[in-house]
Amino acid sequence: MGDQLMDHAMKIAPLLIAAGVLAAAPAFAQANTDPARDPAKTEVWTPVPATVATPPGKAPSDAIVLFDGKDASAWESEQGGRVPWTVADGALTIVPGSKGIRTKQRFCDIQLHVEWRSPVETKGFDGQNRGNSGIFLQELYELQVLDSYNNPTYANGQAGSIYKQAMPLVNASRAPGQWQAYDILWKAPRFSPGGGLISPARITVLHNGVLVQDDTVLAGRTEYIGPPSYSPHACAPIHLQEHDAKVSYRNIWVREL
Template sequence: MAGRENQEGSREVFEKSNGFLTRWRVAGPFRMEGKDGTAVFDIEFDPEKAGTQVEWKRVSLEAESNAAPWKLADGVMEVRGGNIATRRQFQDYSLHLEFRLPFMPTARGQARANSGVYLHDQYEIQILDSYGLEGLDNECGGIYQIARPRINMCAPPLQWQTYDIEFSAARFDSEGKKVRNAILTCRHNGVTIHDKLEIPRPTGGALRSDEKEPGGIYLQDHGNPMQFRNIWIVEKPQDASR
C-alpha cells in the first residue's frame, strides 16, 4: 500500500521506471523468518526412488514414461518432469514458498514460465511470468476462473519471489453438506493480493473433486524450468466442524 505516513511494520521500496523513481510504502510481513513449522523440502530427492523418507511424491495427471526427476542443488529444486505433491495431508495452515521464473524472452502468454501451487490438491494459485501485464485470473497470483489478484505484484524473471498463504479448508456438517467454502489470504512479495477470499470449487487441474478430506501441497510441472526453495508449513488447530 502507498501513502504519506509510514505504518508500523512497513518499509519503503524503491522502483525505477521511465526515468522516475517511485517510492512505495509496503506493509509487511515480507518474509517469514525461521522454520517453526513442517519443512516440506530440505533434502535431496528423486520422487520416484527416494521412498517415504522425503516429503514429496510424484503425481501423474496422465501417463509419464521416463519422466526425469526434479533437480535439487544448493537448496533449490528445479522442475524437470512431472508434478509433485507432499506425502502428508494438511487441513488449515500457513504456507511459505519462494519461486524464481526463468527468462524466456521468445515465449508468450501461458507458455512463459508457467507453473502453479495447488492448495489441498485442488485450488491453484497461478505462477507465470506476468511482469508488467494486467494481472488477470490466469496470470501470476490469479486463481483460474475465480479471482484475479488485487494488484499485479509479479517481479521480473530471475528474481526470487515469495508467496505467503493462509489457508482454511472448506467445512462440512455431519451429513456431508458444505457449510463454508475454502478461504485463503495470499501475499505476493509482501503485498496482499487476496484477502480472505472464498474459493467455491476446485480449479482446473485439481487432483480430486472431493473437498471434505485434508489435502497436500501440489507443485505443477508445465514444461518450464521453474525453481522453488524454502517451502514450509505451519499447521493451525482445527475447529470441530469439517
C-alpha cells in the same frame, strides 16, 4: 490599599488550592477502589500463548520444513514414487515433461511459505506459456505461479490469482530470474457428514510482501474449463504443478493452524 489586597490574595491562594485537593481526594479514592474500575478485570493471563522462535531467514520453530534447499524427501511424484525434478544450488527445479509433485503429508488449515523463480529466458514465450506452474492447496485449489512481469494475460490467470476464479488485487511480480515469495493463509472447506458444504475455502496471499488475495472465498475446485464447484474431501497434500516450464522452488515450509 491595592498592595494589601494583593498580598492577602497571594496568601490565601495556596490554602484554596489545598482545600480543593482535599475535597477531591475522596472522589479519587472512590474511583480507585471501585471494583467496576479495576483494570485487572480485563486482563487475561491464561492460557499462555506458545512461544515460537523466528530466526531471520529461517522457518519458524514450529514449522514443518518441506524443502530446505537440499532434501526433497517430504515430496513424491504426483503418481507416487521418486520426485522427478532436480535438486541443485539450493533449488528444486521442474523438469519439463515430467510430472508434478506433492507432499507426502496431508494438510487442512495452514500457513504456507513458498519461494519461486521463473526462468530467465523469455524469448518466444508469452502469456500462459511463460514460467507457468501452480501451487494447489489440498490438490484441488490452484494459486497461480506465472511470470507476470510485463507479460499480459487474462487477469484471473496471472501470478497471484486463484486460477480462473479471483484476480490478484495488484501485480507484484518481479522480473524473470528473480526469486519471489508467496505467504499464504489457507482455510480448508468444511463438509457435513452427508457431503454438503458447511463453509467454503478461504485464502489470503501476500506476494513479495504485498497483499494480493484478501480472505478470498473460493467457489470450488480449480477448473480449466467450466465453473468451479465443490465435492466433499478430507485433508490432502500440497501439490506443485509441472507445466512445461523450468520454474524453481526453495525455502518451503508450512505451519498447521
